């Protein structure tokens with residue numbers, strides 16, 4: 001891609017200079033000039049009243065694009081169990097596969113996991129490709145990336161869906177680079193649509209520009225069309241044990257894959273009582289807590305009612321709680337039965353991660369806080385009075401001390 005100025009149109013008015021977030025446009029001799037740090041973001045284009053700036057892309061296309069068929073879900077196996085996100089993606093993948101009339105394939109990598117393959121079939125897969133090896137017991141980016149890239153080159157799927165988990169976010173971009181195709185990260189909606197660039201493309205929708213717009217992205221010229229989807233966004237199908245499918249065990253020389261990282265030790269994070277993404281109840285704290293020490297108020301309520309502890313990004317950025325607790329656009333997406341937000345204003349980026357919770361209770365001393373616009377129940381009050389009182393009442397009701 002390249003950017004250029006149409007000389008006869010440019011008046012040197014300078015309107016294109018301020019919108020550039022990188023300071024990459026300057027006016028020299030009454031003409032706009034792009035510096036080397038221009039990253040072709042295009043922010044200057046709408047600012048130009050004279051249509052004098054154009055980005056030109058050389059369009060190339062894969063030659064054998066029609067050979068690519070089928071929807072893949074690259075599954076996730078953690079501690080010997082298939083992670084819930086795999087089933088969520090299979091549920092969504094089933095819909096996509098039915099729309100395009102192709103098969104849905106699950107990829108499972110791990111140690112001794114062949115016996116688990118049937119579960120993917122019960123959740124919608126037509127076929128499961130299993131790669132088993134003891135070296136796959138613990139996740140390694142390089143190994144996983146090479147395996148998936150090799151399988152794609154062999155079987156040529158048209159689209160791949162991967163969980164936007166720590167693992168998925170880490171290895172699947174490497175796969176996209178190895179295959180020379182595009183990847184849309186953190187999708188919140190997927191569909192099949194017709195487009196002037198091609199029929200039955202994967203329409204990949206995700207929040208953009210800080211969550212203020214939803215962008216739908218297509219990958220018309222390369223295959224596979226790759227995306228990651230956050231856990232808890234898609235719904236799994238109810239398992240159907242009568243479903244039949246094929247299980248293929250791929251014999252790959254996993255030990256020969258060159259890895260650049262040596263796994264020394266796995267240290268589990270201490271203190272997190274319940275996994276946030278799997279929790280039925282979450283108690284979250286935000287900047288309203290005023291300091292790290294006050295998360296004890298949140299933890300006490302959470303422990304009392306068997307909840308996980310979440311937080312806003314403001315609390316994470318302040319260093320009050322580790323990132324693994326962050327809920328929102330750049331944190332985790334959760335969908336518990338009950339979400340209790342304490343001292344959280346309800347910014348759009350926080351809502352992006354918890355807005356689909358079944359019941360939301362907001363405790364905030366500002367009656368105008370945006371969170372009250374979408375909370376199921378709102379308590380206008382000081383969290384330092386309301387939360388300990390809730391804890392006290394729950395302890396009494398649950399017979400806890």
Ligand SMILES: Cc1cc2nc3c(=O)[nH]c(=O)nc-3n(C[C@H](O)[C@H](O)[C@H](O)COP(=O)(O)OP(=O)(O)OC[C@H]3O[C@@H](n4cnc5c(N)ncnc54)[C@H](O)[C@@H]3O)c2cc1C
Nearest residue numbers: 286287288312313314328329330331343344345350365383
């Ligand atoms: C690209 C991008 C990505 C982002 N990703 C995320 C994300 O993933 N998650 C996220 O959370 N944010 C995210 N943010 C930040 C987001 O915009 C907000 O800044 C953040 O959510 C604010 O956190 P907060 O609600 O804790 O703090 P604030 O907005 O400062 O709100 C604090 C609230 O506490 C209330 N309060 C204060 N004292 C008390 C008290 N004693 N009792 C009761 N209420 C009290 C106040 O009335 C206020 O409403 C992102 C921002 C950007 C630009």
